[in-house]
Amino acid sequence: MNSSKQTPLYDLHRQLGAKMTTFAGYQMPVQYNNGIIHEHLHCRSQAGFFDISHMGQCRVTGEHAAEALEKLTPGGIVDLKCGAQKYTVLTNADGGVIDDIIVTRIESGLSLIVNAGCKDKDFAYLRSQLPADCVFEALAELALFALQGPAAAAVLAKFAPQTGELKFMQACATEIAGTLCHISRSGYTGEDGFEISLPQADAERIARLLLAEQGVEPIGLGARDTLRLEAGLCLYGHELNESITPIEAGLQWIFKKGHSDFPGAEKILQQRQDGAERVRVGLTVDGRIPVRDGCEIVHQDQPIGTVTSGSFSPSLNRPVAMALLARRFAEPGTGLTALVRNSAISVTVTSLPFVPHRYRRT
Template sequence: MAMVTSSKQTPLYDLHRQLAAKMTTFAGYQMPVQYKNGIIHEHLHCRSQAGFFDISHMGQCRVIGEGAAEALEKLTPGGIVDLKLGAQKYTVLTHAEGGVIDDIIVTRIASGLAIIVNAGCKDKDFAYLRSRLPADCGFEELSELALLALQGPSAASVMTKFSAEAAGLTFMQACAAEIAGVACTISRSGYTGEDGFEISLPQAAAERIAGLLLAEAGVEPIGLGARDTLRLEAGLCLYGHELNETITPIEARLQWLFKKGHSDFPGAEKILAQWQNGPERVRVGLLVEGRIPVRDGCRIYHQDQAVGTVTSGSFSPSLNRPVAMALLDGRFAANGTVLTALVRNSPILVTVTSLPFVPHRYLRT
């Protein structure tokens, strides 16, 4: 008899059902794809006002001890030791062949480091960190915590009503704060390209705090569908698409992650050689002619020669046209290069363009 595996639920599962969400299984969790107004409405609402996201499926953990930053420095392209208290960094865990185990967000806290990992990677990430951290570092899974996001140009004015400390942060800063008496860790960060916040808090309080945020004028719930189109427009990598264990950070054009002179991390020899000599393939943006999206897995051609593969593709509500990202042969990666995608054996013209498709609006100062 085949084993039946049931998907997990976030603390907001009942709330999603009350809000008439269309649910799907994602990374082992029952998650909302969209709500009653649909993906395009949700996407444009987040770009114009404020969107509320349940991201409690993500993994949260802590590395504890005075040597926490030094230990993680040796597993990433670096810069962890330079983080000040409350500062965050986006980085990647690399393996010996130069590929990416996961992309993560690291926050410097008083006891060490707080880390957020991707939902589909958390079991392997946690096992990897436990195996690679030195004995003087403690490791804690924070499975009792939920994670919420508030994103969009109105997010800051909403947050001001609940936490002056959080509203005073700038991009990639975090602080301990309270929302309606609930102790939270709030960061000014997100996955949409918009200004916004992520809120880590006890699962038991998640539904109450979600209700308070959703009761604010201009705040609407946003599902996974619009979360993906928002991050695609922002030119942000999605693990399993633009990043995986066979794609290096240089191929993904994440050179900006690297600390100058840092070479003591897994895969450094291959990765730094690619940085110096140029990789054979690179991540690019593609503007797609016509109205038909090119989806992930679609092959890209120069004349009859296959020169790359689409990693993410969708219709862009902000630009009112299809866009995509692809891993492309570096010889054809210059902006303005016109190539062909094959969709159901029909050729569609695509033009290489710079990323992001929609400018970021992070509050940096």
């Protein structure tokens, strides 16, 4: 018996011909009839619609909500103006990452989006760590969509003109066809785009409206993963976990200068100052054989790291990967070897991202 959950768009995905799989406890579309490569390239050239309702949404309210969350992260939360967003991480006492999250400042406090696979542990952790004057509320009644790609802004502006004024990592409350939505200019593809939080009861109606627009096609988890890999973005459970620090993952830019009052700060800040022994890098792969996560990276037959994510890049028409490597081998241009089953595959350390970001920053 299948006990996995369904998002509010489950029936719509089936009508659209989706191939479904269980992911983080939910029945989710991997791809539709045209396949992953088509979906990936369509998002890069036009607009892709993603159902990400499996993600966790919650709210922390109270006068001191920002100060409380600041103490659980590398900081910058108290500096957010209303409507501004920040990507950050929850750290543990050993300097590892409990989860990477998106925080938005709202009038009553903070709105958070957490990863689907971490939702239960994150919510339990936040409830246990936040002080009594903060109110934690899981928002299970909300759905979440992403509209990504160069045509996304024009499509969304037809329904919610206010979104055209947003810059990358800004958010607003507005309406789409009479439904109150919270929309941010953000995403997980490297393209300009938006994430739309709205009531589950209206999810299918709004999804159909957006999908009816010229240039908009549904995109599954398969292309979502290849898009974020090309964009050099971390995936929890791969580039991030409870034993990988934010510095090792290459997230030095999320830190607030002078902030040291958060879990694992001693180890993390020492790494920030002196450098970590291992670091996240990009790899381009010679030939056509993808180098998948878990593959060992060697130099002169000596293990020096592990692939964290790898796939075929539709935009570059070649395999690419990310890996955690010993720092002395992390210089772009360094030639190394990946062990794929019994084959030795030549790889080259490459700067990230593989495909330039196209966020709207101005």
